Amino acid sequence: MNITFQKNHQRAFGTFPLKGEVLRTAIEAAISAGYRAFDTAQMYGNEADTGAALAESGIARDDLCITTKVGIENFTEATFLPSVEASLKALRISRADILLLHWPTPGGDIAGSLRLLQMAHDRGLARHIGISNYTAAMMRQARAIVDAPLVTNQVEFHPLLDQSKLLAAADETGIPLSSYCSVARGEVFKYPLFAEIGAGYGKSAAQTVLRWILQKGVPINTMSTKPENIRANYEVMDFTLSSIDMGRIDRLMSTGYRIVGKNLVPYAPDFD
Incomplete structure (x- = not known):
């Protein structure tokens, strides 16, 4: 993925x-706010609705970055490519900008699904490919298995969870991270520090959290149904947190608050 493409899509809806x-x-409000990157998945059951909303937006296809993810139920030779083709039809596009494996293959044998992902790329069904919810060890395996660049490992990433091992693996493998649950589904708002720091920059607690993630070198995915929050989540490029404030936030990583684990997703790997 080239640098311009990355910079234009650091903020996804x-x-x-x-x-x-x-x-x-919500997509209409996101388009109005400036979003051009949109994230969906087979598992979400909303690819057709997302495709319809984006088609009706009037935004040129080349200006959009559309990510979708293949669910584990389609990690077979018989179903993988047909499922991707069905996703593209639902999304009203000829290829995905980014196609991800939503989860590592349950049981830990990730090679087969990665080769199918590579095949989807080679057949022109995806401009870029990547992974999601992979551990550091799996990132290293994936880099060895897949020939095409892996443009992201989309993972839970917020200030209440220490993902330093994954950040180190990203540097080692060249597979960048991107975030979901960027405000920990609201858990961050229980910590006054974010509002306190944000006030010094004329920004909200949520904007402070999102800026911290971006300054870690991690693109963000955010969701809201409120137009004012959608716009605020997008307006996080016009300030920079000081190294002191970054350090104050860093200390909260020891909280160890994880949302998406085996309690929620039984086939989740043993995360770092």
Whole structure:
């Protein structure tokens, strides 16, 4: 993925768990705010609604970055490519800008699904490919298995969770991270530090959290149905947190608050 492409898509609008009119209205607000990157997945059951909303937006296809993810139920030779083709049809596009494996293959044998992902890329179904919810060890395996560049490992990433091992693996493998659950589904708002730091920059607690993630070198995915929050989540490029404030936030990583684990997703790997 080239540098210009990365810079233009550091902020993506996540669509989970939205559907129908609620999703259409949210995407309309996101487009108005400036978003051009949108994230969906087979698992979300909203690819068709997302595709319809983006098609109706009037934004040129070349200006959009559309990410979708293949679910583990389609990690077979018989179903992988047909499922991707079905996703593209639902999204009303001829290829995905970024196609991800939503989870590592349950059981730990990740080679087969990675080769199928490579095949989708080679057949022109995806401009870029990547992974999601991979551990550091799996990132190293994936880099050895896949010939095409892996442009992201989309993972839970926020200031209440220490993902330093994954950041180190990203540097080692050249597979950048991107975030989901960027504000820890609201858990960050229980910590006054974010509002306190944000006040010094004329920004909100949420904007402070998102800026911290970006300054870690991690693109963000955010979701809201409120136009004012959608716009605020996008407006995080016009300030820079000082190294002192970054350090103050860093200390909260020891909280160890993880949202997405085996309690929520039984086939999740043993995360770092």
